[in-house]
Amino acid sequence: MVVSTPMAPEPTVPGTTGETSKMEALASTVQSLPTLPSIVSRVVEVTNNPNATANDLAKVILTDPAATAKILRIANSAYYSFAKRISTITEAIVVLGLDTVRNTLLTVFYQTMHQDLQRQKGNPKVLELWRHSLCTALVARNLAGSQDVSFREKCYVAGLLHDIGRLVLLSRDPAKAGALVDEAVKTKRTLEEIETERLGFTHGQLGSAVARHWRLPPEICEAIGQHHQAGPTPDPKLAAIVHVATYLVTASKVGAGEGLRNDLNAGAKDLVGLDESRIGAILDSMDDVLKEADTLSGLAR
Ligand SMILES: [Fe+2]
Numbered sequence: 001m002v003v004s005t006p007m008a009p010e011p012t013v014p015g016t017t018g019e020t021s022k023m024e025a026l027a028s029t030v031q032s033l034p035t036l037p038s039i040v041s042r043v044v045e046v047t048n049n050p051n052a053t054a055n056d057l058a059k060v061i062l063t064d065p066a067a068t069a070k071i072l073r074i075a076n077s078a079y080y081s082f083a084k085r086i087s088t089i090t091e092a093i094v095v096l097g098l099d100t101v102r103n104t105l106l107t108v109f110y111q112t113m114h115q116d117l118q119r120q121k122g123n124p125k126v127l128e129l130w131r132h133s134l135c136t137a138l139v140a141r142n143l144a145g146s147q148d149v150s151f152r153e154k155c156y157v158a159g160l161l162h163d164i165g166r167l168v169l170l171s172r173d174p175a176k177a178g179a180l181v182d183e184a185v186k187t188k189r190t191l192e193e194i195e196t197e198r199l200g201f202t203h204g205q206l207g208s209a210v211a212r213h214w215r216l217p218p219e220i221c222e223a224i225g226q227h228h229q230a231g232p233t234p235d236p237k238l239a240a241i242v243h244v245a246t247y248l249v250t251a252s253k254v255g256a257g258e259g260l261r262n263d264l265n266a267g268a269k270d271l272v273g274l275d276e277s278r279i280g281a282i283l284d285s286m287d288d289v290l291k292e293a294d295t296l297s298g299l300a301r
């Protein structure tokens with residue numbers, strides 16, 4: 001499985017000319033977005049087809065020995081603790097489900113993106129962002145409760161990738177990305193307001209563009225785009241869950257908060273069905289979420 005960080009060469013943070021319109025600023029970024037390794041991209045393509053079978057997905061994964069080994073290792077890990085040993089990739093897909101297999105490969109790849117970037121730039125904020133993202137994915141999946149597996153896995157992946165716009169900005173110009181955060185903290189305004197003024201777009205909009213570039217389902221792209229506002233989207237419940245999850249993880253001071261304003265949208269809170277006692281219970285369980293994130297990070301490595 002190819003997992004090197006496929007960041008585009010020579011990217012710059014656009015939108016600083018003063019004349020560039022917001023859409024042009026975002027469009028110029030879209031041309032140099034990170035790309036998915038071909039195996040992950042083909043897995044996304046197969047899982048986007050609602051009629052795809054375990055055999056269809058197995059055929060694709062078996063073309064990549066490293067991805068095959070990784071899926072088998074994770075399926076047989078204590079994290080899933082299945083009663084019997086899983087020895088073929090088709091069996092793994094049947095027990096885990098197509099969406100979970102896709103998300104596992106995306107998690108492995110996304111962790112590698114963070115690790116490569118941390119190695120290249122030595123910026124400790126990158127690994128904090130990784131922890132924040134994985135915890136948001138786990139909290140989002142928990143918030144989906146007893147909904148069907150496919151919806152739960154959508155919550156996981158949208159939670160996992162919700163701050164990919166911040167990762168892209170950090171990879172391109174860490175000093176500039178840091179300055180945006182510093183300005184937001186100092187002025188007590190939201191990071192999105194500062195990004196819109198300085199860049200012409202928010203990290204949510206940039207992340208949504210990355211997700212579209214990776215051909216993820218539109219409702220996931222929109223949830224990533226709306227993760228701080230929780231505005232109208234094709235799947236308001238999904239967007240609300242991702243918004244609430246990142247709010248709760250940030251409120252627990254798990255990475256990527258850095259003293260930034262952390263606002264909870266009341267409409268999203270109602271849509272998810274959260275009251276103060278449930279919020280308190282989730283915040284109290286954050287240590288368990290962190291432990292689970294560390295276990296998953298160890299498996300994905
Ligand atoms: Fe964010």
Ligand SMILES: [Fe+2]
Binds near residue numbers: 132162246250256
């Ligand atoms: Fe976040």
